[in-house]
Amino acid sequence: MVVFPPTTPAEVVALIVRIITSHTFITLVFFPGFIHLTLVVIFLTWYERKLLARIQLRIGPLYAGGPGGLLQPLADGVKLIFKEVMIPYKASKPLFLGIPVILVLLSALPFAVIPFGQHWVIANIDVGLVFIFAMTSLFPSMILLFAWASNSKYPFLGGLRSLFQQVAYEIPMWISTLSVVLMAGSLNLIQIVNAQEKMWFVVPAFLSCVVFFISIMAELERLPFDLPEAEPELVAGWYTEASGAIFMLIFMGLYMKLYLMSSLVTVLFLGGWWGPAFLPQPVWFIAKTLIVATLIIIPRGVYPRIRVDMLIKIGWTRLLVIALVNVFLTILLVNSGVMAAWGI
Amino acid sequence: MVVNPWLAIIIWAILIVIMTGPMLTLPIFWSRRRPDPFRDMPFESGQVPQGEGRHRLVMQYYPYLLMFVVFDVVGMFLFAWGVSFVKLPVAASTIMILFIVLLAAPLGYALRLALNKENW
Amino acid sequence: MGDLTLMSLMIPPDISFTVLTAITIIGAIMALQAKELIYGAISLAISFIGIAGFFTLLDAPYLAMLQIAVYVGAVVVLILFTIMLVNREEGAKMEEQIDDPEGSMGLWLAGLLALAISGVVALVSASLPTEAPPANLPISDLGPALMSQYPVPLIVLALLLSASLLGALVLAKVER
Numbered sequence: 001m002v003v004f005p006p007t008t009p010a011e012v013v014a015l016i017v018r019i020i021t022s023h024t025f026i027t028l029v030f031f032p033g034f035i036h037l038t039l040v041v042i043f044l045t046w047y048e049r050k051l052l053a054r055i056q057l058r059i060g061p062l063y064a065g066g067p068g069g070l071l072q073p074l075a076d077g078v079k080l081i082f083k084e085v086m087i088p089y090k091a092s093k094p095l096f097l098g099i100p101v102i103l104v105l106l107s108a109l110p111f112a113v114i115p116f117g118q119h120w121v122i123a124n125i126d127v128g129l130v131f132i133f134a135m136t137s138l139f140p141s142m143i144l145l146f147a148w149a150s151n152s153k154y155p156f157l158g159g160l161r162s163l164f165q166q167v168a169y170e171i172p173m174w175i176s177t178l179s180v181v182l183m184a185g186s187l188n189l190i191q192i193v194n195a196q197e198k199m200w201f202v203v204p205a206f207l208s209c210v211v212f213f214i215s216i217m218a219e220l221e222r223l224p225f226d227l228p229e230a231e232p233e234l235v236a237g238w239y240t241e242a243s244g245a246i247f248m249l250i251f252m253g254l255y256m257k258l259y260l261m262s263s264l265v266t267v268l269f270l271g272g273w274w275g276p277a278f279l280p281q282p283v284w285f286i287a288k289t290l291i292v293a294t295l296i297i298i299p300r301g302v303y304p305r306i307r308v309d310m311l312i313k314i315g316w317t318r319l320l321v322i323a324l325v326n327v328f329l330t331i332l333l334v335n336s337g338v339m340a341a342w343g344i
Numbered sequence: 345m346v347v348n349p350w351l352a353i354i355i356w357a358i359l360i361v362i363m364t365g366p367m368l369t370l371p372i373f374w375s376r377r378r379p380d381p382f383r384d385m386p387f388e389s390g391q392v393p394q395g396e397g398r399h400r401l402v403m404q405y406y407p408y409l410l411m412f413v414v415f416d417v418v419g420m421f422l423f424a425w426g427v428s429f430v431k432l433p434v435a436a437s438t439i440m441i442l443f444i445v446l447l448a449a450p451l452g453y454a455l456r457l458a459l460n461k462e463n464w
Numbered sequence: 465m466g467d468l469t470l471m472s473l474m475i476p477p478d479i480s481f482t483v484l485t486a487i488t489i490i491g492a493i494m495a496l497q498a499k500e501l502i503y504g505a506i507s508l509a510i511s512f513i514g515i516a517g518f519f520t521l522l523d524a525p526y527l528a529m530l531q532i533a534v535y536v537g538a539v540v541v542l543i544l545f546t547i548m549l550v551n552r553e554e555g556a557k558m559e560e561q562i563d564d565p566e567g568s569m570g571l572w573l574a575g576l577l578a579l580a581i582s583g584v585v586a587l588v589s590a591s592l593p594t595e596a597p598p599a600n601l602p603i604s605d606l607g608p609a610l611m612s613q614y615p616v617p618l619i620v621l622a623l624l625l626s627a628s629l630l631g632a633l634v635l636a637k638v639e640r
């Protein structure tokens with residue numbers, strides 16, 4: 001029996017064993033927790049470089065070790081840790097050092113509520129979807145603060161553009177998920193996936209899926225919405241002055257956000273972990289998420305960049321209208337009982 | 345163990361901060377710390393930086409920030425409505441649709457004000 | 465994975481109440497006392513997050529998320545943008561720095577007093593008379609309540625939001 005507080009060493013050992021084999025500890029540390037997250041994020045950096053290289057008819061990382069340069073992210077990490085952290089002249093030091101940690105925290109915190117299987121979730125809260133949106137709405141202010149903290153023109157311009165771009169695409173993102181919430185009847189992500197057992201939501205809410213996909217590409221600042229970090233114009237946008245470990249933290253935060261948004265598309269539209277039963281549920285989830293991540297990465301090598309004022313205008317006018325139209329369509333569909341066969 | 349999910353989230357946050365904290369503090373052991381005016385100058389592609397670092401604020405996109413605040417609140421109300429949508433009779437949803445329609449006209453006018461560049 | 469109901473891990477609500485009180489009050493006082501406006505805005509954001517924690521403690525997690533998304537996500541961004549508009553020089557402080565040591569000391573003392581009271585309440589809460597905790601309302605009750613009991617405030621809210629949006633825009637635009 002486990003006794004708390006423990007008094008004898010045998011009780012301490014029993015307590016530790018009890019904690020280590022508990023569901024919460026396993027999900028926190030192993031899957032879908034810390035170790036899985038870092039491994040997938042590291043894999044995604046390699047994957048993006050290889051994929052873009054093949055699109056651009058070159059080879060990508062090759063020599064770093066393993067087949068096809070698989071240890072390249074490790075080499076990058078070691079290089080970045082040993083680089084010097086340069087804090088610009090008269091920059092705000094606590095902000096400059098503290099905000100990258102907060103950025104990583106904001107990217108990683110929503111993973112506590114994303115379910116990778118029927119029981120593979122760290123925290124099953126009833127307001128999971130709104131929790132994720134609350135966390136992503138904190139990003140623009142953090143980016144603006146970091147851009148202001150580096151006392152320099154390129155980051156400031158890039159930070160302002162990034163702020164307006166991300167703010168413009170938050171609202172279409174929320175309204176397109178409204179159709180999913182209408183059909184599933186809950187904000188709990190596990191119940192949303194359970195409601196897709198017979199029919200994935202991408203079929204009735206196809207327009208919403210398209211709007212959501214475009215909005216997350218703008219939230220992640222990926223091409224073709226790349227202007228806040230346009231290399232010929234702004235060097236690197238809001239993280240120009242970040243070097244060494246600061247840059248590594250920001251870089252990891254960006255790729256964690258990519259994984260987060262891809263898994264959100266999977267949960268909301270692609271049926272989460274539902275698939276034929278010969279593979280375990282988390283495998284289906286990760287497979288679908290990687291396909292979505294591929295679809296997000298590919299336009300980076302294909303499309304040109306969109307100018308920032310046109311970008312903001314498109315977000316506020318066209319995408320918002322399409323998302324609202326799809327909400328009305330969903331209302332009609334649900335009320336007319338067409339989808340009763342699929343349990344909606 | 346039965347763990348309150350909010351506590352699990354807090355433990356997850358603490359775990360993340362503990363794991364990323366050393367990345368900032370370890371480089372202290374192996375990097376120079378003297379402030380050097382040439383090294384710490386803001387980067388401007390090689391030329392000498394002139395002027396202030398933080399002065400260019402464009403007012404052109406200010407209305408979008410205001411619209412974001414308003415539609416943030418509206419979005420939250422829409423989520424509260426959407427969760428209970430299947431249980432409501434059709435007549436009750438018309439109030440929410442009226443809510444959206446009532447905000448569409450000011451949105452249109454605000455967009456017209458925002459897209460007209462001479463206003464800013 | 466072992467029996468999931470043998471042990472339950474929880475922080476006593478009194479400790480979390482005291483911690484949240486500390487975060488909220490100290491954040492609010494720092495927002496008033498900070499010499500640089502940007503740090504004041506950040507402390508205000510921390511104070512708002514403390515209030516969101518209070519909502520979670522009161523079994524209203526949806527309201528907590530609304531607080532974070534609206535206040536910390538939108539209003540603080542607006543405040544920061546306005547501060548950057550006004551603060552043209554880096555490190556600029558307020559023009560006439562009103563130095564009021566008695567006032568600031570009074571503010572800190574009031575904050576510490578509130579903190580001490582909350583700590584004492586947390587310590588003796590076992591002996592205080594308790595009433596039934598608020599019922600854990602699911603969010604799916606919020607929507608019908610909004611439609612059936614409060615339709616008029618909802619429409620008034622829509623009108624208020626549009627009025628404030630248009631008013632702010634008209635005030636901010638340049639008259640030609």
